[in-house]
Amino acid sequence: MSFFEKMKQGASDAAKKAQQTVETTKLKAQISSREKEMERIQTKIGQAVFRAYAEGDVSQSETEVMDYCEALASMQQEIEAIEEKIKSLKAEKTCGCGKVVAAEVKFCPDCGKRFPDEPRQEDTTGEIRVICSGCKTENDINAKYCIQCGEDLAKH
Structure with missing residues (x-):
């Protein structure tokens, strides 16, 4: 790959990353908006219950x-x-244990659970990594377990 091809690829990757960031920010803003609306509804619930309590019959607010x-349940969904x-x-x-992992991971690094097989995408980030001996x-x-084979990384 020539120098210019590498530059072009790098610019393309940066543009994709920027687009991903913009989309993620928009989606997070939508979540924030729904969470604020949920807080307003929760306040209304409290007001309705208190109003019924003050009138002497809490069941009327049901x-x-x-x-x-x-x-609220709809907004949560x-x-x-x-x-x-x-x-x-x-x-x-x-x-299932709550750990968020990359899509290509086959085994959870925290609990060792195997994920269903899905298409793999390679992505290197330059972070410090542990190499599975298996x-x-x-x-x-x-990671406590290998993301590829499920091997206990603490054994080695």
Whole structure:
């Protein structure tokens, strides 16, 4: 690859990264907006319950509170969908244990759980890595298990 091809590739990669950052920022703003709306609804729930309490019959607020709770549940689902879009943009996925990892990882570095097989994409970031003695795959410095074969990295 010539010098100019490398420069062109580098500029293209930088543009892709910038676009990813812009999209991620937009999605995070949407999450923030929904979270603020959820806080307003939660305040309305409290006001409705207190108003009913002050009138001596808390049960009269039940319908209003249930409507608000349904709106909150809907917004929470929207937030989760947006978070999944962000993970997709960043090429990440979440393990059942809660650890967020790169999309190409086969095993969770925290709990060792195997992820379903998916197409791999190579991405090197220049970070300090731990090499698995079994399969020679590079792993994050804090990984407990190999992301490729599931080998316990603490054994070596």
